[in-house]
Amino acid sequence: MSSSQSVSPQKTRTSPPVVLSRRWHWASRQAISFLMQQAVENPDVISLAAGLVDPVTLPVEETQSAVADLLRDPAVARHALQYGTTAGSLRLREQLLKYLARLEKCSVKDLGLESEQIVLTTGSQQLLSLVGEILLDPEDICLVAAPTYFVFLGTLNGLGAQAVAVKTDQDGMCMDALEQKLAELESQGKLDRVKLIYLVSYYENPSGLSLSAERRERVVDIAGRWSKNQKIFILEDTAYRELHYDGPVLPSVWSFDESRESVIQALTFSKSYSPGLRVGFGAVPKSLVTPICDRKGNEDFGSANFNQNLLAIVHEQGLFETHVEMLRNSYREKRDAMLAAADDYFSGLDGVDWVHPHGGLYVWMTLPEEIETSFESELFQRAAQVDEVMYVPGELCYPSATDSMTGVNASPPTNHMRLSFGVQTPEGIDEGMRRLASAVRFTLDRS
Template structure:
C-alpha cells in the first residue's frame, strides 16, 4: 500500500516480533517454544471459571446484567474490588475497607482489554510524534511497538539486578535538561515487578528515588512528568518479599499511573486489565476508551467480580505461584548443568521469564548463528535485542535472550535448555 494512502501512524506501525515468533511456532509444531509469553496451560482455572459462569448465567438478574453492555469505565464492583486489592497488597497490615489515601479509589480505575490496551490509551492521551519517554533498557517489547507507531522517541535507562540504575536516570534527565529536550519528556515507564523481559524486581527505594528525581526535574519540563508503573506480573511472585507499588508513594495520586491485569494471574483468555489514573488524566483516558470500544466485555468483568469476591482467586494464585517456582527452578538447574560458565543469569523471584546474558561477542538476534542453530534444534527463544528501544545514545546489546518457563512443560524445559546448551558448546 502506498504511503500516502496510510496515515503516518499506519505507515509507522511495524510487525510485532511476537507475530513472527508465533508464526515460527505454528509452522513447526515439534518446536519447543521458550519464547511464548503464555501462561501454563495446566494452571488455567477451568473448574473455577465453569462454576462461576454457571452461577452468573443461572441467575436471571446477574445473567442479564453480564450479557448486556456495561459502562465505558468498567464495572463498579470490579473497580472497587481492584482498588481494595491494590491497597491490601501495598498495606497488608491495614484494613482495606477504608483506604486512608485517595490513590486507591475505584473512581480512578479504568477497566481495559488486558493492561496492553491501557498502555495504548495512555500513550495516545499523552504522546505526539517526537515526544520523549524514558524506558528501562531492556523493556517490554510490545510497548515498543506502541511507541514506534505513535512516533514516540525512547531513551533507555540501564538496568541493574534491583531495577533501573538511578544514577543513569539522573544523567539522562540532566542531559535532557541541558539540551532542552526535557520539554518533550512526558513519562518514565517502569515494568517494576519481575520485569518482562529480565525478570528483575524493582525495590521500593528505587521507586522512591525515581519519583523524587522526576519531581525535581519536572519544573524544567513545564508540564507534569508521569511515572507509569506496569505491574502485569506482580501477582506471579513465588519467592522473595513483597514490594509496595509506587501508588503508595504518591498519596494524592498526582504523578503515578499504575497498570495491572488479571490475564496473567487468572486467565490469559479472559484479558481483564486495568489502569489507575490520576484525576488530571481520567476524563481524557475515558474519552479515548469510549472511542475505542465504549467499554470492555461485561461478561468477563462480571466473571472477575465473582472470582475476586470468593476465595478462589487466592487459592488459584498460590497454585500457580508454586508451579512457576518449580518450573523456574527446573530451568535454572538445567541451565547450570548445560550452559558454559561464561553464560550468566539472575534467579527470578516471580514472573514467567529468565534473562540469559552471553559473552558479548556472541550474537543472539534473529539473523545470528545462535538463533538459526537453535531453530534447527527446534528450540525458540526471544532475542534480547528485540527488547531494546531505538536509542541513538547507545548500541543495542545483542548477546542476551529471554527464556520463558511459563508455557513449556517441565520435560520440554529440560530438553529445550539442553539443546541451547549444545548450541552454545559449539561456539566455545
C-alpha cells in the same frame, strides 16, 4: 458499438496504490508477530520464547462455577450480557479496590483512591496504549529501563514517540542515570518532550529483575522534581506482581506517590488468572481518568462487560486467592527447573551468565559478546532449525539506536536471550535448555 467502446474502463485502469497512514508505518513489522508465526510454522520446536501462561493451571473449575453463578439469575445475566460503561463494571471496580488494598497492605480507605479512578481495560496492554495515546505526541519522550518489555516499545514506536533508554543494573533502572539523562535532555532543550517514565517494577519482562525499594521511592521524587513546564508521569506496569516465588515482597512505586497524581499503576489478571478474559485495569490519577476514558470511547467504549462481571464473582467468592497461591507453587517449580537446567547445561560455558528471578516468567541469559542472538544470527537459525528450540532475542527489548531522533540511545547489546518457563512442563524446560545449550556450544566452537 465499436470494440474499443465495449471495453470496461475498470479493466484497463491499473489499480491505485494502497496508501496507508504514518501510524501504520510506525506500528509495522512487530517482532511479536514474527515470533507467533515461527511458533505456528514449527510445531516440533520447544518454545522458550512464548510469554503465554501455563495451560495446565488455567482456572477451568473456578470459571465454570463463576459462569454458572453469573447466569443463574436472568436479570443479573442480562445485565452482564448487555453493553457496559467505558470505564467498566462498578461491581468489579469495587472488588478491585479491596484487591488493591490487599496488595498494598492497607485499608480501602487508606488507598486514597475512589472507584472512579479504577479504569478497566482489555488487558493491561490497552491501558499502556491509552496512556501513551493521551500523553505522547510524535517525538515526545518516554524514559525506559534497558532492557524492557518489547511490546510496549512497539506501542511507543506506533505513536511515533521516542523510547529513551536509561542505564539499568541488578536493582532495575539506575536513578543517578535517570537524573543524568533528564539533565542531558534539558541541556538539549528536550525536557519539555519528556512526559513519561515506564517501569516494569516486579520481575521485569524480560530481565526478571525488580526495582529496589530505595529506587521506588526515589523515582517518584525525581519525576516530581523534573516536572518543570509539564508533568512527568510514571507508568508502573505491575503485570507480574502476583507471581512472587521468594525474596522480599516490595511495596509498589505507586505507594510512594502520596499525591496519587503522579503514578499510574497498570495491573492485569492475564498472568494471575486468565489471559483469555482480557481483563486489566489501571489505578489512575484523577487528572487522567477522563482523558483515558475519552480515548477509550473512540476505541471501544468499554471492554467485555461479561468478563468483568465474571471476574467480580471470582473475587467475591474468594476463588482468586486460592488460585493464585496454586499458580505460585507451580511456577516456582518451573523456575527452579529452568535454573537447575541452566546449571546442568550452561555452567561449563565460559562467559555465559543468567539472572535468578524471584518471580515472573523469565530467565535472562547473557552470552559472550561475540555471540549474536538476533533472528538472523547463526545461533537463532541453528537453535530453531537443527536443535528445535526457540528463545526471544534480547536486542528486541532495547530501544533501537537506528531510528532514534534524539540520538541518545547507545547501540543495544546483541548477546542476550529471554527464556520463558511459563508454558513448558518441567521436563520440557529441561529438554529445551539441553537443546539450547547444544546450539550455543556449536556457535561458540565456531566463533
